[in-house]
Amino acid sequence: ALSASGLRALRYAREVEGIGQVVALDNDKGAVEACQRNIKFNGSVACSKVDLDPYGSPSVFLDSAVQSVVDGGMLMCTATDMAVLCGGNGEVCYSKYGSYPLRGKYCHEMALRILLACIESHANRYKRYIVPVLSVQMDFYVRVFVRIYTSASAMKNTPLKLSYVYQCTGCDAFHLQPIGRTVSKNTSVRYLPGFAPVVPQECSHCQKKFNMGGPIWSAPIHDQEWVTNILSDVKSMKDRYPAYDRISAVLTTISEELPDVPLFLSLHNLCATLKCTSPSAVIFRSAVINAGYRISGTHVNPLGLKSDAPMEVIWDIMRCWVKNHPVKAQPADQPGSVILAKEPVLQANFARAVASLSKAQAKKVARFLPNPERHWGPKLRAGRQITSKHISLLGEEKVNGCLSHQDSELDAKRQKIEKLEDAPAES
Template identity: 45%
Template sequence: MLFYSKLIEFRQSIKYIYFIKFTNLYRTLKMDEKNKCDLKEISEGLATIKTRGNVFYNPVQEFNRDLSISVISVFAKQFRQEKLEKAKSSEQETIDWQAGTKYEDGLYILEALSATGLRSIRYAKEIPGVKEIVANDLSAKAVEDIVNNIKCNNVEQLVTPSHSDAVILMYQHKHHQNQFDVIDLDPYGCPSIFLDSAIQAIKDGGLLLVTATDMAVLAGNSPETCYTKYGAISLRIKSCHEMALRILLQCIESHANRYGRYIVPLISLSADFYIRVFVRVYSGQYKCKFSTSKLSHVYHCTGCDSFTLQPLGILKTNEKNTNLVKFKIPTGPAVSQKCEHCGHPHHIGGPIWSAPIHSPEFVKQILQTASEKLVTIRRIQGVLNVVSEELHDVPLYYTLEKMCGTLHVETPQMIIIRSAILNAGYRVSFSHMNKTSIKTDAPTKVIWDIMRSWEKLHPASKKRLTEGSPAAEILSKTPEKEYSFTKHPKANPPSRQLGFIRFQANPLPHWGPGSRNTAMVGDQKISKSKKNQGKRKREDSPETEEKN
């Protein structure tokens, strides 16, 4: 009996083992089938990729990728011509580079955080004059997708997949023989952890593209966090998006200066939920000495939103020989303890990059050469035309609704205020970051005098001018002179006259940066956004309190 009972137990154990094996095999087959079903085909530009739900893809950033292609294409021609001139070659740029073809003297490009490989594949198919593109990602699953997408798009000769930590990979390319001509950093959140290695891995005169999506930190919601990440204090001011760009630029410059290098910004944009800068990186210990004159602290009035810049360094030129420059430390502070306009205290932010953030010549070349086949070409033309009109030597800007809100006065048409500034003999422009922006070289006192003159024509309610308020303090002073609001012929900018799409609406419902390692395709992101909308209001509602 004991023998038969043991035999039955043995047979049952064998059945159990086979049952487990069959179950595991069934689950594996079902997962493979699910993964095949989850594969989504995405077409953008000349690339078509397949991606799974756990790999990050954001369609809103097509503008980002289109613009990057346009910028690198212009840079490729410039970089080649500069190399010929440096080599003192008599050869002229006669080669008509074609996209999708490998050139041994072409660009060596790194996309450090590639995800699906879409950007690298588009670079290979749409940028003329490429030698090699390294598409790197830390995720093994992402690299699998990159390899498959490279094969599907027939760009194996141009795109090389890489499975590595981006920082380590860039440190491995810091020797001048292995450096990249172009490095593209488009991380989720803050890019600062990649900057030290990127600065060392890029060639002299190379192009560095950097994106930052942590706008809450850069725009003043968490200044202490901004300091830990970027080495600067952010402020909650109306021109916070431009200040965010300038904080990022000073952070890149700071990393570059440690290695005897410096940056020259080509284009700096704030778009959608992120900021994006395109800078060239050069080597030169002497040029690094000019960095202090390109950086400033910002004094921001807590009452009237006025701002004043205090440079970290100033330059003194010799009258007899303008090539001789002395580097001086400025005296300060640039403001008194209380604001001269409204009597309120100041916050101090920065340091920020206070030199120009665009190259007008480079922007003009992109407008002339950008491909009409790009899906977002109309947006590129609209934004870059506004950028080309910006006052490049004037940091930060005011906003019309903030100034009118401070004084509690009727808001005039933008063209009226612009005319008043132009009639007073000063320059004025929009910023691409805000449709009510006023970027001007007029002193702050002149701006408030213009607003006082406007208030005389459209008086503010006396009930709202409480004692000690910014409005009461500003309007208690008399303008030094009368200002004309007659329409000025240059008040209406060319970009508006030509009907360009200058300021963009939200591209999609429930748009945003998305979640890390979450695909921005299908209904996953949208359903989560819908679920979270109004969450705080529901939690604070009386019904919720009664339930609790």
């Protein structure tokens, strides 16, 4: 722990069963280096778990932290500098993390993936690589749990797990540009640079140019099996978790995220681009499933949707929606007008698909809980809170439930929701 108060270290020691020794460090720059020196000096092996939880950016600690974990051990890392990672000033993020952020709706997931790419690059310098176990964006921070392994040969796969991101400046389309690829010949594997570019100069949907961000970690950010196991552990010890509702809500949503689809679209933004009314999330999900593709939610944004459907299919679905829900004429050079000028190739089927509800919705588990207090925390972004205008997306019952819940919470004891990992029984 890198904690000024040492509170978390105390909690680890008191509450986590089977824990050996907890080393708490002061919140100063050389803390991790000091830890490492001590470890070497005492002749003991490196830590099986290192929890890096500085105030602000962890970037200056990463080089030491990736060396301090035993082979197969866990590095937990928090970053609270969301303004940097979600980038109004992309160059600051680049200097700290070696990646350019983009300001899409998915920026909080991109923040997680920039942090993971950064940890990986530090690990690679010591012939090590990471395997993400759980990556969470909550409130005003991101937190990742990664295992670190040592293997010079496995490290060659790193370029396959990293991608640049092309974000269209006119519409919602984004595309991933993998850094590396492999070619298998007989029994040998050759590592080559990725084929490029994956996009033309101008967006094929709206004719605008692209911004390029990244590189980001584009491999899975969770170990879904681990998440499922933790979720059932948490459920079986419900009483021991003061923040049970919050933890189970986040883990349930994470367990349903499509693991192989980086970033996501916002149905809200798709409709804003076309200036049309929004289909309900269930109707939109159904159309994607009926077209033969997968779709899921994301824990970082209640309105976000992950799908492996190509952007052409997404726009065709929206074109079909607009045919039945016409929009007012817009200037012809607007991205929305350019998109709608094309006839859909696919005939969207909006009939409700069985799989369109998430498992959590089907089981009526709250997937997103409102903040404990209104205007909670340091920098609540406008639009992050669920409001009545989201009724069309989430359903009236759900939103009303959230809003009234929020009001009653205001009067209730102002109990601070603890960070997910502050709860006991981490594996």
